[in-house]
Amino acid sequence: MFTDPLPGPTTGFWIANDDIGVLRAIEGSTADFVGIDCQHGIGDHILRRMLEIRSSVPRYVRVADSSAQKIGYALDLGADGIIVPMVNSVEQAKMVTRAAHYPPRGDRSYGPVSPWLSRDVAELDSRVTILVMIETECGLRNAEAILNVDGIDGCYVGPADLGISLGHGANQFPPSEPMRTALSRIADAAQRTRKVAGLHAGDAALAGTFRELGFTMLTLANGERLVSSGIEQQLKASGAEAHSATTNSPY
Numbered sequence: 239m240f241t242d243p244l245p246g247p248t249t250g251f252w253i254a255n256d257d258i259g260v261l262r263a264i265e266g267s268t269a270d271f272v273g274i275d276c277q278h279g280i281g282d283h284i285l286r287r288m289l290e291i292r293s294s295v296p297r298y299v300r301v302a303d304s305s306a307q308k309i310g311y312a313l314d315l316g317a318d319g320i321i322v323p324m325v326n327s328v329e330q331a332k333m334v335t336r337a338a339h340y341p342p343r344g345d346r347s348y349g350p351v352s353p354w355l356s357r358d359v360a361e362l363d364s365r366v367t368i369l370v371m372i373e374t375e376c377g378l379r380n381a382e383a384i385l386n387v388d389g390i391d392g393c394y395v396g397p398a399d400l401g402i403s404l405g406h407g408a409n410q411f412p413p414s415e416p417m418r419t420a421l422s423r424i425a426d427a428a429q430r431t432r433k434v435a436g437l438h439a440g441d442a443a444l445a446g447t448f449r450e451l452g453f454t455m456l457t458l459a460n461g462e463r464l465v466s467s468g469i470e471q472q473l474k475a476s477g478a479e480a481h482s483a484t485t486n487s488p489y
């Protein structure tokens with residue numbers, strides 16, 4: 239849960255497959271957070287192993303959908319927060335907060351799993367951060383009202399999905415002019431509602447551009463791309479021929 243004053247600029251990475259080693263490397267770095275992708279990336283089965291060891295780097299799980307089952311499962315395993323895809327309305331945002339909190343705030347079912355998790359309901363309830371993904375034309379229209387929902391800590395924008403929904407295409411790295419306008423609207427809505435504005439920057443070199451638009455919480459790359467660029471860098475440093483298959487992927 240983010241409290242006022244909101245955190246300053248933060249930078250994180252995604253884990254999109256079963257790279258527990260890369261996850262531990264990110265957790266041992268100065269990254270501010272890690273996103274674990276259970277929507278397009280890894281399946282739920284590996285999540286338990288990923289979260290069974292405590293980390294001082296917050297781990298936000300992107301759940302597959304906004305169902306109470308997916309949200310409860312990630313939190314029971316010890317996610318510090320959830321990133322919920324495709325949140326388009328106030329009603330959906332309210333359902334998400336209810337699924338993430340125990341009564342009286344919500345209707346989450348009790349079942350902490352990871353050994354290091356507290357068994358105290360109030361303590362468990364207070365550690366949950368909720369980020370909703372604004373990534374459709376409808377979500378953009380309702381962004382301010384969604385962010386205003388009590389219990390929503392902020393938004394996280396998926397530029398590819400938002401670009402597709404607005405008819406500008408998936409490749410928004412760097413963002414086109416109409417995309418910049420849309421992104422500014424979301425960042426401004428977050429500022430007005432005193433919530434965090436997050437976004438996938440897709441490239442470390444674009445971090446400054448997105449920070450200027452008002453996004454404070456950025457992800458730069460996923461584990462596969464981190465490993466890939468590390469391999470390329472090592473080969474180059476040794477004087478060997480260096481190229482990599484995935485370095486140019488936006489995730």
Ligand SMILES: C[C@H](O)CC(=O)C(=O)O
Nearest residue numbers: 396397398399400438489
């Ligand atoms: C890292 C994410 O997959 C970004 C995303 O969801 C997007 O639509 O862009």
